[in-house]
């Protein structure tokens with residue numbers, strides 16, 4: 001971990017960003033936010049208390065934040081716009097911003113982000129399956145997913161690392177071939193479908209003329225290395241061995257990170273708490289150790305915990321005292337409590 005002190009700021013994030021402006025302008029590599037969603041709901045923290053012998057603990061509910069907007073959608077969008085503009089000024093040129101929302105307003109916030117960050121810098125709309133049991137609806141369909149909008153500050157300068165997830169039954173199915181090196185699947189080396197345009201030259205290689213996707217020299221090298229598979233009708237493919245790839249490359253559809261449930265080890269009682277694994281995926285893919293990660297709607301502090309675990313520096317902010325106290329105690333639980341300062345704005 002670098003010597004930079006991590007920060008918890010208690011107050012409105014607009015004030016927090018003004019406070020950071022002179023020292024941290026264009027210094028953050030990544031900002032992740034999970035702001036209010038215009039859901040019309042009051043949120044709370046549920047804590048268990050009173051576990052005396054032979055007594056079932058009772059639940060205490062503490063108000064955390066309200067996602068109700070007197071001025072309606074326009075007030076909410078103005079609130080987001082002001083804060084997103086301030087966030088942009090803290091990001092490095094190579095940096096990125098990840099905005100976690102759901103169906104209520106993700107489409108409106110996206111157009112605001114197009115204005116602030118530029119449509120050309122939009123990278124992904126990630127879909128995270130956030131529940132296995134959506135509420136039954138009398139009309140339409142139960143919502144099961146959240147949306148994470150990913151924008152680069154300057155797309156050509158932005159880099160991500162490939163992220164892999166573990167194989168599952170379906171992804172293992174194609175690996176149905178075996179040889180003495182192990183289990184493998186077949187990769188096409190001839191143009192298929194739309195790739196098979198008339199302009200693609202065919203050539204003869206080892207007795208078969210086809211619109212190959214690779215040069216003769218590459219095919220020869222693969223042949224020498226015994227990674228070409230020959231079918232019964234003498235059609236060639238490339239072997240991809242299961243042991244050579246770290247898993248399945250993750251797309252923009254994130255189905256493999258389970259939500260926090262009452263029985264989850266990391267459950268803190270904070271109703272909108274996100275899983276550490278989700279934040280680790282975000283941070284790991286777009287930052288390196290020592291980079292600074294910001295979260296200006298920190299809630300229970302998940303971003304700081306994930307960042308700390310993988311040796312990134314972090315700055316988090318929240319308006320709610322209950323959230324600040326919870327984030328601080330979760331950080332103390334992972335022995336990170338002597339690495340940060342807290343500032344009350």
Ligand SMILES: C[S@@+](CC[C@H](N)C(=O)[O-])C[C@H]1O[C@@H](n2cnc3c(N)ncnc32)[C@H](O)[C@@H]1O
Nearest residue numbers: 013034065272273274297299300302318319320
């Ligand atoms: C959806 S929760 C974040 C949950 C968080 N990702 C987690 O894993 O626990 C949104 C948080 O934004 C905070 N918040 C709302 N308005 C804010 C503001 N103007 N400045 C800073 N934080 C704010 C709320 O207090 C709440 O804790």
